[in-house]
């Protein structure tokens with residue numbers, strides 16, 4: 884993998900690190916942890932490789948959609964049906 888990627892903002896060589904991405908849609912939010920990303924050590928700009936950004940985006944969008952569907956299908960007395968979902972790998976990352 885090419886690692887000498889320059890920052891689009893300040894041209895500093897970016898470092899491959901782990902970061903947390905935060906997404907918000909209406910009444911829900913999702914945090915995706917330990918995402919591999921290029922991060923600029925100077926200005927903090929984050930760049931997620933295209934394929935990874937796409938797969939994370941799809942996962943999160945599906946989650947928001949499922950959560951909304953769950954809200955709409957439960958009886959009024961049971962709503963809100965839940966406050967959040969915790970979703971993790973069973974084995975910790977090295």
Ligand SMILES: [Zn+2]
Nearest residue numbers: 890893923926
């Ligand atoms: Zn920068």
